[in-house]
Amino acid sequence: MNIPSSITTLLIGILLTLVSLWYGQNHGLMPVQASEEAPLIDGLFNFMMTIGTGLFLIVEGVLIYSLIKFRRRPDDDTDGPYIEGNIPLEILWTSIPAVLVLGIAVYSFEVYSNIGGLNPMDHSMAHGHQTHQTAMAMPGSAIAATLADASMADPTTNNQQVAEAATQDPATAAVRDESIPQRKDALSLGVTAPRLGSTPDKQGKLPELVVNVTGLQFAWLFTYPDTGVVAGELHVPVGQEVLLNISANDVIHAFWVPEYRVKQDAIPGKQSELRFTPSKVGEYPIVCAELCGAYHGAMKSKVIAETPADFDAWMESQKLASGDRFDRAVALNSSEKSTDEFLSPFVSSWGVNSSTVQQLQSHQLHSAHVHPFAS
Amino acid sequence: MTQVLQEEAKVPGQGAVPEKRNWRKYFSFSTDHKVIGIQYLVTSYFFYLVGGLLAEAVRTELATPEVDFVSRELYNGLFTVHATVMIFLWIVPAATGAFGNYLIPLIIGARDMAFPRLNAVAFWLIPPGGLLLMSSFLVGAPGSGWTSYPPLSLVTDQAGQAIWILSVLILGTSTILGALNFIVTILKMRSPGMTLNKMPLFCWAMLATSALILLSTPVLAGALILLGFDLIVGTAFFNPTGGGDPVVYQHMFWFYSHPAVYIMILPIFGLISEILPVHARKPIFGYRAIAYSSIAISFLGLIVWAHHMFTSGTPPWLRMFFMINTMVIAVPTGIKVFSWLATIWGGKLRLNTAMLFAMGFVSMFVIGGISGVMVSSAPFDLHVHDTYFVVAHLHYVLFGGSVFGIYAGTYHWFPKMTGRMVNETLGRIHFVLTFIGFNLAFLPMHKLGLEGMNRRIAEYDPKFTTLNLVCTIGSYILAVSVIPFLVNMGWSIFNGAKAPSNPWGGLTFEWLTTSPPPPENFEVDPVWTIGLYDYGTEEATEVIKAGPVLAMAAGAET
Numbered sequence: 031m032n033i034p035s036s037i038t039t040l041l042i043g044i045l046l047t048l049v050s051l052w053y054g055q056n057h058g059l060m061p062v063q064a065s066e067e068a069p070l071i072d073g074l075f076n077f078m079m080t081i082g083t084g085l086f087l088i089v090e091g092v093l094i095y096s097l098i099k100f101r102r103r104p105d106d107d108t109d110g111p112y113i114e115g116n117i118p119l120e121i122l123w124t125s126i127p128a129v130l131v132l133g134i135a136v137y138s139f140e141v142y143s144n145i146g147g148l149n150p151m152d153h154s155m156a157h158g159h160q161t162h163q164t165a166m167a168m169p170g171s172a173i174a175a176t177l178a179d180a181s182m183a184d185p186t187t188n189n190q191q192v193a194e195a196a197t198q199d200p201a202t203a204a205v206r207d208e209s210i211p212q213r214k215d216a217l218s219l220g221v222t223a224p225r226l227g228s229t230p231d232k233q234g235k236l237p238e239l240v241v242n243v244t245g246l247q248f249a250w251l252f253t254y255p256d257t258g259v260v261a262g263e264l265h266v267p268v269g270q271e272v273l274l275n276i277s278a279n280d281v282i283h284a285f286w287v288p289e290y291r292v293k294q295d296a297i298p299g300k301q302s303e304l305r306f307t308p309s310k311v312g313e314y315p316i317v318c319a320e321l322c323g324a325y326h327g328a329m330k331s332k333v334i335a336e337t338p339a340d341f342d343a344w345m346e347s348q349k350l351a352s353g354d355r356f357d358r359a360v361a362l363n364s365s366e367k368s369t370d371e372f373l374s375p376f377v378s379s380w381g382v383n384s385s386t387v388q389q390l391q392s393h394q395l396h397s398a399h400v401h402p403f404a405s
Numbered sequence: 406m407t408q409v410l411q412e413e414a415k416v417p418g419q420g421a422v423p424e425k426r427n428w429r430k431y432f433s434f435s436t437d438h439k440v441i442g443i444q445y446l447v448t449s450y451f452f453y454l455v456g457g458l459l460a461e462a463v464r465t466e467l468a469t470p471e472v473d474f475v476s477r478e479l480y481n482g483l484f485t486v487h488a489t490v491m492i493f494l495w496i497v498p499a500a501t502g503a504f505g506n507y508l509i510p511l512i513i514g515a516r517d518m519a520f521p522r523l524n525a526v527a528f529w530l531i532p533p534g535g536l537l538l539m540s541s542f543l544v545g546a547p548g549s550g551w552t553s554y555p556p557l558s559l560v561t562d563q564a565g566q567a568i569w570i571l572s573v574l575i576l577g578t579s580t581i582l583g584a585l586n587f588i589v590t591i592l593k594m595r596s597p598g599m600t601l602n603k604m605p606l607f608c609w610a611m612l613a614t615s616a617l618i619l620l621s622t623p624v625l626a627g628a629l630i631l632l633g634f635d636l637i638v639g640t641a642f643f644n645p646t647g648g649g650d651p652v653v654y655q656h657m658f659w660f661y662s663h664p665a666v667y668i669m670i671l672p673i674f675g676l677i678s679e680i681l682p683v684h685a686r687k688p689i690f691g692y693r694a695i696a697y698s699s700i701a702i703s704f705l706g707l708i709v710w711a712h713h714m715f716t717s718g719t720p721p722w723l724r725m726f727f728m729i730n731t732m733v734i735a736v737p738t739g740i741k742v743f744s745w746l747a748t749i750w751g752g753k754l755r756l757n758t759a760m761l762f763a764m765g766f767v768s769m770f771v772i773g774g775i776s777g778v779m780v781s782s783a784p785f786d787l788h789v790h791d792t793y794f795v796v797a798h799l800h801y802v803l804f805g806g807s808v809f810g811i812y813a814g815t816y817h818w819f820p821k822m823t824g825r826m827v828n829e830t831l832g833r834i835h836f837v838l839t840f841i842g843f844n845l846a847f848l849p850m851h852k853l854g855l856e857g858m859n860r861r862i863a864e865y866d867p868k869f870t871t872l873n874l875v876c877t878i879g880s881y882i883l884a885v886s887v888i889p890f891l892v893n894m895g896w897s898i899f900n901g902a903k904a905p906s907n908p909w910g911g912l913t914f915e916w917l918t919t920s921p922p923p924p925e926n927f928e929v930d931p932v933w934t935i936g937l938y939d940y941g942t943e944e945a946t947e948v949i950k951a952g953p954v955l956a957m958a959a960g961a962e963t
């Protein structure tokens with residue numbers, strides 16, 4: 031087989047390239063981009079789509095062409111030509127995928143770095159420091175010393191310390207299942223859980239908003255360490271970098287906002303982190319992407335991205351409401367309720383509303399951290 | 406000079422011979438590799454139908470956004486058992502067990518496998534393992550997915566979960582025993598003159614597969630035994646409440662289960678490399694490239710497992726390591742695809758059912774391969790992990806790849822196995838229905854995943870209704886597609902036209918003996934004379950014409 035070099039080949043090649051380039055940009059497969067990370071991921075996806083479309087068209091084109099052109103004629107019993115191989119051609123098509131893969135790898139690496147994948151250290155330190163300040167400001171907090179130690183001790187701040195910092199925040203501690211110990215650090219460079227660090231342009235800066243996220247069967251709870259507010263929906267101000275400290279109370283869950291293009295597992299006993307910057311006002315679904323039990327499909331919430339002014343107003347209203355929240359909460363004895371009864375509020379509303387949060391909170395506080403669905 | 410002995414087909418077994426009709430041997434502890442191969446094949450097709458029924462139940466539930474067909478708990482049980490059946494009771498036993506056992510001794514010119522009794526033991530572990538798994542529906546099927554991640558697997562449906570662990574351990578043991586046998590048989594029992602670099606490509610694929618099985622399956626066994634301890638005895642290897650680390654389970658699990666996808670697909674690559682040249686009437690293009698790329702895939706396959714854990718407990722720098730390793734696998738895989746295309750190019754294609762499925766395999770596998778490179782990109786995977794994009798990807802690889810390949814193999818070797826030809830019309834109907842149903846069922850899942858539909862859910866956001874309905878209709882077409890197949894198989898075994906020993910004009914050794922082959926495979930030991938893929942040469946044409954039974958004289962000079 032010789033590499034065909036006629037004009038038609040050239041024309042087909044150009045056409046193929048144009049179609050791939052067009053489809054790579056116009057596939058319309060992704061939802062809206064609502065975070066600053068989303069365009070980066072989508073750029074990468076479009077790039078891979080372009081290459082993928084090209085490869086797809088070549089392979090299917092050759093197959094369909096062969097199907098028609100090289101079909102055996104009824105009267106022809108001879109064999110095809112005896113061609114065993116062609117070294118230059120084989121080298122060519124070994125190097126083509128190699129180069130394409132290299133291109134995808136470099137681009138992926140670049141995007142990964144730009145969404146903060148390569149700055150975990152910077153991240154932890156910034157975070158430890160942040161929580162430290164928060165904790166100092168918090169009335170009745172006896173943990174400042176530990177935290178100060180943690181952030182001073184070692185530049186490679188480890189997961190254990192980050193985890194302690196996050197979970198000792200009173201609001202978070204209230205919703206956390208303490209029967210699950212935080213793991214001591216395992217092998218690996220100072221971290222046992224994955225995180226996206228700060229993006230290169232924000233390196234060394236503190237995240238503008240820290241939210242502690244707890245996943246439990248079958249709801250998300252969001253606690254704001256700066257204010258002690260607990261919510262069942264995630265409110266974030268647009269344009270500010272948000273850092274989520276993610277943990278789980280029972281089984282593994284995964285925090286995913288499709289419109290933000292980011293996902294991170296919530297692993298019981300481990301702290302994981304996610305950073306992103308919301309870029310668009312609106313409400314987007316928060317989906318649990320890791321199988322977590324019978325109601326996994328119903329474990330939904332939403333992120334509400336607001337203007338900073340709206341966000342502040344919301345925060346104020348929550349602070350007022352949270353004063354009497356615990357008193358108003360309905361004490362709920364889960365052992366007397368079936369899973370369905372307990373969950374009806376989640377399921378009917380396709381998510382978690384504030385009254386559910388109160389119930390959950392009271393459940394967490396009053397039922398000695400027993401999981402209703404775990405047994 | 407090579408002395409070619411031509412014999413008339415006086416060997417019993419040419420067509421309908423009463424003793425061949427002895428179906429009881431297929432239910433006995435036979436040590437004949439051909440019987441064992443067919444036992445594997447029929448058993449795995451049985452479980453394929455079971456897994457298919459479970460899939461239809463899953464898809465029926467997903468036809469509407471609400472949970473209205475089965476309960477949530479049952480739904481989780483359905484897709485868990487669906488996946489477990491499809492992997493451990495269908496693809497692996499069909500690809501390695503059935504074709505490995507049936508073909509390997511024949512194509513290397515041996516009389517049986519190296520350890521025939523071990524072989525029978527390996528097979529007879531499968532039916533009890535499978536029935537055990539099915540029995541879990543009686544006590545509450547395991548509902549934590551075929552991955553059975555703790556802590557979820559420790560807190561839901563404990564009885565079902567324990568059964569699942571035991572059953573997968575039994576099936577894994579069977580695979581390990583089979584792999585040992587393949588390695589020894591391929592390395593030690595090739596006919597004289599058949600060097601490694603001359604043996605059929607299916608043997609290369611099975612060598613690579615068996616090495617993977619031996620290296621990785623024990624790790625899965627380890628993970629499952631520890632999980633079993635956590636579940637039954639209450640230890641805390643993986644249970645965070647006792648200080649265990651659930652992520653360690655994921656590492657151990659994927660150390661097996663990533664290679665497992667190559668355990669499923671490599672033998673199929675081998676089958677396709679055998680089928681395409683015969684029906685394209687051209688030598689396989691780039692023999693060495695295809696052979697060595699199998700080994701490369703096998704090696705690389707061992708070091709990429711953490712790409713399943715990009716969103717889980719993988720530290721940031723490690724994500725990059727696994728991302729790049731994973732992408733590198735695209736190179737040997739690309740070599741194979743291009744070599745297959747070049748084999749087809751310029752040939753004289755005989756478009757019978759086997760060839761259609763083989764070409765269908767190439768065209769569908771490419772889609773799975775492309776989406777595979779996409780998900781290997783860590784930042785992109787942060788978006789699509791555990792979504793329907795992944796469900797689409799894995800079905801393009803496992804259904805479009807493995808199932809199309811197994812169908813191709815079934816049609817290609819059916820005359821050899823049974824001494825009868827299949828009905829090509831029914832075969833083509835089967836192909837067309839499968840192809841359409843498959844794409845309808847799985848193509849839309851890519852979009853569903855990208856748009857935000859997560860995996861393993863019985864209820865979904867109503868905005869995904871239309872595409873899900875299309876998927877469900879596609880899956881019904883797939884279900885219907887097996888009817889012409891089953892009818893064809895059932896009818897052809899008894900009433901198909903008698904098959905000559907070499908109906909396709911193949912050059913590998915199995916075509917040199919009768920259809921079906923006699924108990925010891927060959928009258929006299931076959932000896933190498935021309936290349937196994939030398940289609941298009943005069944010698945090949947002669948050798949093929951010289952049939953029906955052509956055996957090389959034992960000890961002939963070459």
Ligand code: HEM
Nearest residue numbers: 460463484488491492550551796803804860861862880883
């Ligand atoms: C009629 C054909 C099939 C249909 C309609 C079908 C459908 C499905 C669906 C809808 C799921 C997703 C379940 C969920 O996420 O809730 C699934 C999962 C899966 N299927 Fe299939 N499938 C079919 C054939 C196969 C075959 C041939 C294999 C071969 C190995 C296979 C392997 C799997 C695996 C490994 C999963 C993953 C399950 C999990 O997430 O734990 N399926 N299938």
Ligand SMILES: [Cu+2]
Nearest residue numbers: 283318322329
């Ligand atoms: Cu969840």
Ligand SMILES: [Cu+2]
Nearest residue numbers: 318320322326
């Ligand atoms: Cu979930």
